Amino acid sequence: MRLRLVKQQTAFDFFDKWKFWLGLSAVLVVLSIASTVVQGLNFGIDFKGGTTIRAESSTPINVAAYRQAIEPLALGDVSIAEVFDPSFRADQNVVQIRIQAQDGQEAVASDLVVQLETALRNIAPDIRFPSVESVGPKVSGELIKSAVLAIIIAIAVVLIYIWLRFEWQFALGAVGALVHDVILTIGIFSALQIKFDLAIIAALLTIVGYSLNDTVVVFDRVRENLRRYKKKDLSDVLNLSINETLSRTVMTSVTTLLALISLFILGGDVIRGFVFAMIWGVIVGTYSSVFVASSTLLRLGVKRDWSKPSNTDGNQFANIDA
Amino acid sequence: MLHIEGWKRVVIWATCALGLLFALPNGFYGQVESYNDAQEAGQEATGWPSFLPSGLVNLGLDLRGGAHLLGEVKLEEVYTTRLEGFWPEVRNALRKERATIGAIRQQEGGAGELVVRIGNLAQMDRAIEVVQTLARPVASLTGGMTDDIVVTSRENNLIVTLSEAEQLATDDRTMAQSLEIIRRRVDEAGTREPTIQRQGNDRILIQVPGLGSAQELKDLIGVPALLTFQTVVGRSNNPNGAAGVGNELLPAADRPDLYYILERTPVVTGEELTDAQPSFDQNGRPAVNFRFNTSGARKFGQYTTDHVGDPFAIVLDDEVISAPVIEVPITGGSGIITGNFDVAESTRLATLLRAGSLPASLEFLEERTVGPELGQDSIDAGKIACLVGFAAVLIFMFLSYGTFGIFANIALLINVGLMFGLLSMIGATLTLPGIAGIVLTIGMAVDANVLVFERIREELKTAKGPARAIELGYEKALSAIVDANITTFLTAAILFIMGAGPVKGFAVTLGLGIITSVFTAIFVTRAMVVIWFERRKPKTLEV
Numbered sequence: 035m036r037l038r039l040v041k042q043q044t045a046f047d048f049f050d051k052w053k054f055w056l057g058l059s060a061v062l063v064v065l066s067i068a069s070t071v072v073q074g075l076n077f078g079i080d081f082k083g084g085t086t087i088r089a090e091s092s093t094p095i096n097v098a099a100y101r102q103a104i105e106p107l108a109l110g111d112v113s114i115a116e117v118f119d120p121s122f123r124a125d126q127n128v129v130q131i132r133i134q135a136q137d138g139q140e141a142v143a144s145d146l147v148v149q150l151e152t153a154l155r156n157i158a159p160d161i162r163f164p165s166v167e168s169v170g171p172k173v174s175g176e177l178i179k180s181a182v183l184a185i186i187i188a189i190a191v192v193l194i195y196i197w198l199r200f201e202w203q204f205a206l207g208a209v210g211a212l213v214h215d216v217i218l219t220i221g222i223f224s225a226l227q228i229k230f231d232l233a234i235i236a237a238l239l240t241i242v243g244y245s246l247n248d249t250v251v252v253f254d255r256v257r258e259n260l261r262r263y264k265k266k267d268l269s270d271v272l273n274l275s276i277n278e279t280l281s282r283t284v285m286t287s288v289t290t291l292l293a294l295i296s297l298f299i300l301g302g303d304v305i306r307g308f309v310f311a312m313i314w315g316v317i318v319g320t321y322s323s324v325f326v327a328s329s330t331l332l333r334l335g336v337k338r339d340w341s342k343p344s345n346t347d348g349n350q351f352a353n354i355d356a
Numbered sequence: 357m358l359h360i361e362g363w364k365r366v367v368i369w370a371t372c373a374l375g376l377l378f379a380l381p382n383g384f385y386g387q388v389e390s391y392n393d394a395q396e397a398g399q400e401a402t403g404w405p406s407f408l409p410s411g412l413v414n415l416g417l418d419l420r421g422g423a424h425l426l427g428e429v430k431l432e433e434v435y436t437t438r439l440e441g442f443w444p445e446v447r448n449a450l451r452k453e454r455a456t457i458g459a460i461r462q463q464e465g466g467a468g469e470l471v472v473r474i475g476n477l478a479q480m481d482r483a484i485e486v487v488q489t490l491a492r493p494v495a496s497l498t499g500g501m502t503d504d505i506v507v508t509s510r511e512n513n514l515i516v517t518l519s520e521a522e523q524l525a526t527d528d529r530t531m532a533q534s535l536e537i538i539r540r541r542v543d544e545a546g547t548r549e550p551t552i553q554r555q556g557n558d559r560i561l562i563q564v565p566g567l568g569s570a571q572e573l574k575d576l577i578g579v580p581a582l583l584t585f586q587t588v589v590g591r592s593n594n595p596n597g598a599a600g601v602g603n604e605l606l607p608a609a610d611r612p613d614l615y616y617i618l619e620r621t622p623v624v625t626g627e628e629l630t631d632a633q634p635s636f637d638q639n640g641r642p643a644v645n646f647r648f649n650t651s652g653a654r655k656f657g658q659y660t661t662d663h664v665g666d667p668f669a670i671v672l673d674d675e676v677i678s679a680p681v682i683e684v685p686i687t688g689g690s691g692i693i694t695g696n697f698d699v700a701e702s703t704r705l706a707t708l709l710r711a712g713s714l715p716a717s718l719e720f721l722e723e724r725t726v727g728p729e730l731g732q733d734s735i736d737a738g739k740i741a742c743l744v745g746f747a748a749v750l751i752f753m754f755l756s757y758g759t760f761g762i763f764a765n766i767a768l769l770i771n772v773g774l775m776f777g778l779l780s781m782i783g784a785t786l787t788l789p790g791i792a793g794i795v796l797t798i799g800m801a802v803d804a805n806v807l808v809f810e811r812i813r814e815e816l817k818t819a820k821g822p823a824r825a826i827e828l829g830y831e832k833a834l835s836a837i838v839d840a841n842i843t844t845f846l847t848a849a850i851l852f853i854m855g856a857g858p859v860k861g862f863a864v865t866l867g868l869g870i871i872t873s874v875f876t877a878i879f880v881t882r883a884m885v886v887i888w889f890e891r892r893k894p895k896t897l898e899v
Binding site: 036037038039042088121147162163164165166167168169170172173180181183184187188191192195196199232233235236239240242243244246247248250251254255258278279281282285286288289290291292293294295296297299300301302304305308309312 | 418426428569570571720721722723724725726727729730733734736737738740741742744745746748749752753755756757758788789791792795796798799800802803806807810813814832835836839840841842843844846847848850851854855859862863866898
């Protein structure tokens with residue numbers, strides 16, 4: 035007996051409520067943008083400049099006491115957050131301290147770290163700093179620029195590739211889904227105020243890749259079915275294609291999520307934000323390739339005469355043989 | 357027909373075997389690491405068979421622990437220093453013309469310019485002409501030759517600045533020099549595999565694994581190199597020989613068994629050196645030109661006048677790099693070191709001479725330190741997460757596809773092996789996000805197989821017989837596999853180009869993972885399915 039997450043034959047109507055789904059997506063996108071504009075992103079030092087210190091001690095952490103100890107140093111905006119992870123030993127208490135970029139300094143002066151250590155010794159005698167990172171404002175400005183550029187380039191390249199391999203309607207559908215995924219991911223980071231750093235940009239680009247992967251598989255089937263069923267309505271062809279690929283879509287999402295969830299739980303706190311972004315992205319990306327990409331394609335319409343094989347024909351790779 | 361030609365099978369399995377062979381050393385990380393260290397040190401290396409590959413996946417700083425610094429070299433400082441050193445020459449040239457241009461005086465100038473006040477303003481053109489004759493040719497941007505200085509006038513003053521071509525050449529020298537000094541400094545600390553790279557025009561990235569803090573690294577780089585010119589008393593082959601009162605015994609840098617006995621008090625130190633350039637002597641042999649500042653020039657001139665025919669030693673950090681004989685008194689403040697070197701050596705010596713101390717100050721823009729225990733924690737957590745995620749995917753695939761699931765699982769194992777093999781082969785660096793990339797690849801690697809298997813299921817409904825269904829499944833799934841993976845690969849490539857540090861590591865594992873997963877799905881799983889089919893010849897198929 036085989037495990038079947040999706041029945042052998044499905045006939046869901048994905049466009050029955052397309053107004054609802056597109057509307058839902060639109061609302062989520064608006065909410066994401068609103069949250070990002072209103073409360074902003076919790077930028078890490080990669081983008082804001084400043085210093086992050088991970089401190090470890092066997093004495094339980096009292097954030098208020100830490101704050102009090104650091105206050106006299108007059109370091110400006112300081113954020114202190116305790117870190118929890120199932121892999122920590124019983125006497126391992128970890129706290130993340132973030133200090134804003136100091137005026138007129140590119141990177142932190144090391145005496146800041148020494149001062150901090152002395153100040154914290156009073157409340158936690160065995161305090162250690164397993165990691166200290168600081169980024170000057172000059173570098174962080176450049177990092178933002180290159181990160182934004184990377185995402186824009188990625189989306190542009192994808193647009194061009196799909197346009198070449200399919201039709202422009204497909205490209206717009208896919209890119210619509212991508213932009214949707216990216217905005218929703220940024221939105222959840224803003225809503226939950228999770229630290230947004232360089233690694234999250236990597237996660238965003240991976241989401242772009244993943245969501246695209248899904249969309250392309252559906253579109254590939256759409257192209258094939260458009261050739262086969264020349265008389266069918268576009269919405270029927272789309273529905274059929276999504277249904278036919280549904281089993282694969284679910285399988286791949288589940289295996290990817292299995293791997294990611296294990297990393298989320300067991301992989302340690304250092305990359306948890308990064309993994310969270312990817313889990314969210316896989317879920318949103320799977321949803322968007324069905325409801326955003328295909329709905330967009332349906333609204334845009336598509337050429338129906340695929341009888342002449344052109345050089346954008348999908349079978350050009352079919353000669354590759356093992 | 358469901359068939360794969362014999363030679364193709366050989367190629368497929370050979371590729372897998374080769375990949376796994378290259379991945380093998382990573383299974384014995386500690387053992388191979390000490391073997392490689394021993395080999396690098398030129399010692400008898402044991403503990404790992406020499407016929408096996410010994411390349412390892414490098415661990416990034418976030419996994420191994422260490423210090424990371426990004427510094428910016430203040431290039432303009434060098435322009436000013438260069439022009440300062442040029443002043444005596446300008447002064448001497450102008451003084452000869454005193455009768456026409458009048459008295460001259462150096463003025464306080466802006467950064468990167470030498471300002472000279474001229475007594476007789478009417479003769480400014482003459483003064484400019486005189487100074488211009490001091491210019492030396494440098495290769496210009498367009499390929500021709502141009503002067504290294506630009507002489508102009510402003511109000512009552514004559515202004516000397518470096519030409520654009522010379523500034524570029526100076527920048528390159530400054531960066532090379534800074535890199536060389538930093539490399540020497542870091543090597544001295546004896547840490548393993550430091551990364552010291554130029555980034556962009558004026559930045560230097562320094563990564564030293566195993567260092568406790570970025571401050572330690574800063575201290576290390578900040579120490580000035582000690583360059584001295586000392587009197588040679590004698591030579592010796594005995595490292596423990598007595599040097600005598602006021603003398604010291606120092607080894608020769610280029611010959612292991614030669615030692616020099618030197619007077620402890622240096623004649624001149626590197627602090628008084630303003631420049632050193634590789635050049636050629638009058639016989640066309642490679643040599644090094646150097647130049648002292650005013651006081652250094654005076655001391656050196658006096659000394660060489662008194663000691664013609666004697667050797668003197670050029671000592672860098674307690675090692676004698678050269679001990680030439682003084683042929684003529686060197687009074688002009690500049691001189692030439694000849695010796696038994698080739699062009700590469702003279703270039704290096706010039707760099708080292710300039711490397712007395714950092715040519716320009718270094719401003720640190722970014723620093724990161726990760727303690728080794730945090731890195732180890734990350735590795736441990738990553739390992740467990742990988743294993744659990746891996747097991748979950750394997751079980752899930754088996755439950756979903758039965759026999760075909762097992763094929764996919766074997767292919768997945770080979771896939772991870774190939775990934776590590778490739779990573780080791782290209783000497784890639786594994787970072788924490790890189791581990792996430794591997795886990796993600798494990799999840800996504802089955803995608804290509806899933807596409808094929810789902811397609812075979814569909815084809816079974818319509819096709820004639822299982823063989824045809826399998827064949828059609830592969831054929832029809834191919835365009836989706838290729839398109840889907842090319843797009844993902846494109847994003848990985850963009851990440852690699854645009855990303856920095858750990859993010860780059862992620863891009864590498866993701867990109868390689870895509871390549872290996874497509875290979876294993878299209879070729880390896882297929883080969884397994886075909887072999888299985890040939891043996892069993894099943895009438896019906898359940899996928």
